[in-house]
Amino acid sequence: MAVQQNTDEIYHILEDEICSLAILPGEALSENQLCKRFGISRTPIRSVLQRLEQNHFVQIIPCKGTIVTTIDPSVVDQIIYQRVAVECMVFRDFVQICSPMEIIEIEHLYDLLQQAAEGREHPESFDFNHFLACDLEMHHYWFHKTGKEYLWHLLTLPQADYSRFIRLDVVGARNVPSVLSEHAEMLRILREKDLNAIEPLFKVHLYGGMTRMGGKIYSDEYRIYFNHS
Structure with a gap:
């Protein structure tokens, strides 16, 4: 034992x-x-x-x-595809049932995310682990409130490709402004129950890392991280 x-x-x-x-x-x-x-x-x-x-x-x-192993971009893309499909459905369910008090709780989680973003102007001391944890906790909330904890567990298990890709996107705090604005949009959707805005937002939000990295994965700075075969 x-x-x-x-x-x-x-x-x-x-x-x-x-x-x-x-x-x-x-x-x-x-x-x-x-x-x-x-x-x-x-x-x-x-x-x-x-x-x-x-x-x-x-x-x-x-x-x-x-x-x-190196990171396989094609696997990252498929995992993001899966998460967009699942989380759009879960968030849609939550938007339709959430109470005013639950929106206040989400606002509090967003405030914590904003606080975690402070100091991003100094990447060498920025606590990206804390920032990422606050980001995930906001997403976790609607999985919890809709009884989808098992799905959340599956989606957030450590992944050789996706987990490291997310970390690369966070390093240097380059993604912080986008993450903050997209989470603010989630709050707007909740308040206004704007169901039509859910899928476009989550595609932008969850594919954001792929968009930000773009051709950089072939650059000298990032080449060592990726499988280019």
């Missing part, structure tokens, strides 16, 4: 470090270094690496070692 607990903890540590880009695409993960770092033998470390490979965070190459 203790070994299982250790491997679960190590898995989540490495998964988080890959998702947060603390470990970069293309980096090699050394079994020996991981054994030394976590004070555990090679067998459980290999189990962790195999689990990471099953979830597409690494590739184990015989006679070469374990390499962190």
Whole structure:
């Protein structure tokens, strides 16, 4: 049981470090270094690496070692497509049933998002993890209120491609103005029950990262992160 607990903890540590880009695409993960770092033998470390490979965070190459995967833009596009389809339906349901008090609660979450955006003029000290958490909490609200918690869990599971892509978009706070204005539009839709505006907004909002990155994924700055094959 203790070994299982250790491997679960190590898995989540490495998964988080890959998702947060603390470990970069293309980096090699050394079994020996991981054994030394976590004070555990090679067998459980290999189990962790195999689990990471099953979830597409690494590739184990015989006679070469374990390499962190790059981001596949086509997979990112499909995940965004899925989320647009699901979240538009969930938000539409919420708009039609939300109470004045729930709108006030959403306004409070938006205020927290605005507060999290303060200091974005200094990217080196900007807490993008906190900003991203506030962003997600606003979205989570309508899944919770419509009884779609399981769907939210599925949509927000760590993804080798999408999770890292979102982090790239947030780094440097380049997406903050767009995120704030789009969340403000969500509030307007809620207040006015403007159902026709939902799908156009969520397409813009959820595809925003793809739009902002655009051809940059082929630039020298971002080339290492992406699979261009």
